[in-house]
Amino acid sequence: MQDQLNPPDVRYVKLGSGGKHVDYALENAVIPVDFDLADHALCLAGDWDMLLTTMTQAGRGIQAAKEDIRELKDFYDLPEGSLWITMAHGHLWWALVGDKIELSKITSSGPVRWRTTQSGWSKMSLAGTPLQLNTLSSALTKTASYRRTICRVEAQDYLLRSIRIERHPLQHSANALTAEMYSLTEQMIGNLHWAEFETLIDLIFLRNGWRRTSLLGGNMPDVDLVLEQPLTGETAWVQVKSQAGQAELDSYIDRFLADGSCNRFIFACANPRGALALPRQSELNLNIWTGKELASQTVESGLFKWLSERIV
Template sequence: MSKAIHPTDVRFIKLGRRGTWEQSSIEHDQVIRLGYTSPLHDESLAGNWKAVTKHWLAKRKGNKSTTTSDVRQIRDFYEEPETTLWFTFYARQLWWCFAKKQVRLLDDGSRVRAVKGQWQSTDIAGGALNIETLDDRLAKVGMYRGTICAVQPQVAEYLVRRINCEQSPDVQKAVDTMAQLRDAVEVLIRGMHWKDFELLTDLMFSRAGFQRLDVLGKTTKAIDLDLVAPVTRRRAFVQVKSNGTVASLTKSIEQFNDMPQYDDFFFICHTGKDVAHYKAEEDNIHVLAGPQLAELVIRAGLVEWLISKRS
C-alpha cells in the first residue's frame, strides 16, 4: 500500500481538445499539458496577468466573461503548487497525479508540467478507479467543456478519501451494518431445516439467472441440481449438504470430475467450518458456505424470505 495523499487543492484537467493528449501525456510523457497557445509564456511565468488578460481579451473580441475564464485556467496551470492534486479521465478510469512546478514551452505552443512520479489510476491500495465505481458527481466533472477547473469541496474531499481508501462516516456505518446483517443471515441459515435449505439454494440460483434442467437425487441430507446458465450455456452440477465435511466435498468433486457433461460444480452447505475455508484449485469448482453463502443470499434478495421461514 502506498502512502496516503494530503493535497492542498484539487484541479481537474482535460488533456487536449477531445482528449487529444490523453494517451501521450499519461502513458508516455508523464506530464500535464495545457493548450491556450499564445506568445506570452514568459509573461505567464513572471505573473504578468494583466498582459495575459489583455491578449486574451483581444482574442475573445472583448468578451470579458470568457476572457476571465481563460486567464483563470492558464493561471492555475502556471501557479498551482506541487501539492495540488490533478486528475482527469481516460479509458473509463480516473487518473491522478501531482505535478512539478516548472512549466515548459513546447514547439507547438502548448505548455507542460512534469508529473512527480507517474500518473495513477488506482487508489493507494491498488484498487482500480473505474468510472462506474465513482460517485456520479465526480464522474460528471469529466463533462466540463473547459480545460482546468476546481471542484466543489465535498467532491474534492470525496476524491481524496477514495484515493486514500477512507470511508465516509455514513458509508462506514452502512458497511458495518451490512457485516452485521451477513453474520445474522449466516446464523439463520445454519438453523434451517434441510428441506427449507434445499429450497433456499434453488431460489438463490434461480434469481442468479440459472435454469433448472432436473433434480437428480434427493435424500434427507443432499439434493443434486442440474442447472444451465442461459447466456453462456455452461452446465452446472449443484450438490447441497446440510452438514458438509472435507471428506464429503472431496468425494463430490471426484463425482463431478467423472461427469464431463458439466462445466461447473457448486457445493453448498450451511454447517461445516472446514468446508467454509476450503480453497479449490480449479476455477470451475465453487464451495459456498458460511459468510460466502450468507453474502449470496443477501445479494439474491432472500433475506425476508429467510426470516419468514425461520420465524
C-alpha cells in the same frame, strides 16, 4: 507521499482537445495546455488586464477570453504541491504540480505550454491499487465532461479519500452492519428446516438466472438439482444437504465425475460435520457452499428477508 498528499488546492485538467496531449503528458511528467492566444510573459507577470486586451484584439470574444484567463490564473498561480487530476485510458490520473512553467519547444502539433510535476502522473492509490474509473463515483468522474480545460473538483473530499484509501465515516458504519447481516444470515441458515434449505438454494440459482431442468428434491438418486445457465449454456449439478461430512461429499463428487453430463458441481451444506475439502485437481469445476459462502450467496441474491421470515 501520504504526508505530502494534503494539497493546498485541487484542479481537473483536460489534456488537450479530445485528449490529444494525454500521452505526451504521461510520458513527460508534465501538465500541458494550449491557450494559443495567451502571451506567456504576460501570464508569468500576472498582468491579466493586459492579457485580456491582447486576446480580444487578436479576435477572441470577451467572455471566452475571460474564461481563458480564469483558467490560466489557476495554471500559472496555483502553488507547488497542488493536486491536478485528469481521466484517461480508463483510469483517474493524479500529479502534484511542480514550480516550473515553460513554453513548449516541440512541434506545432504539441501543447503550447506546460507545468512540471513533482513525481509524474500516477493512476494508483497510495496503497498501490488502480484508480479505475468504473470503480469510482460518478460524483467525481462526471468532471471529465467539463468542456473547457481547467476546473475545480466538486467531489474533492471523495477524491482525496480515494487516493489515500480512506473510508467515509458512513462506510465504516455500513461495513459494520454488513458484517452483522452476514453473520446473522449464516446463523439463520444453520437453523433452517432441511426443506426450507433446499428451497433457499433453489431460489439463489433462480435469482441469478439459472434454469432448473430437474424437479427440486426429485427422485434422482445422485443429485438434487440439475441446472442450466441459458446465457452461457453452462450446466450444473447441485447437491443440497442440511448436514453432511467429508465421506458424503467425496461420494457425490465421484457420482458427478462418473456421470459427466454437467460442467459444474456445487455441494451446498447448511451444517457440515467438520471441515469439508475438495480434491486437489485444479481443472475440476467443483464448489463447496457452507458458512460464509452460503451467507454471501443469500444476501447477494436479495434473500435476507425471505430467510428471516422462515426461522422457527
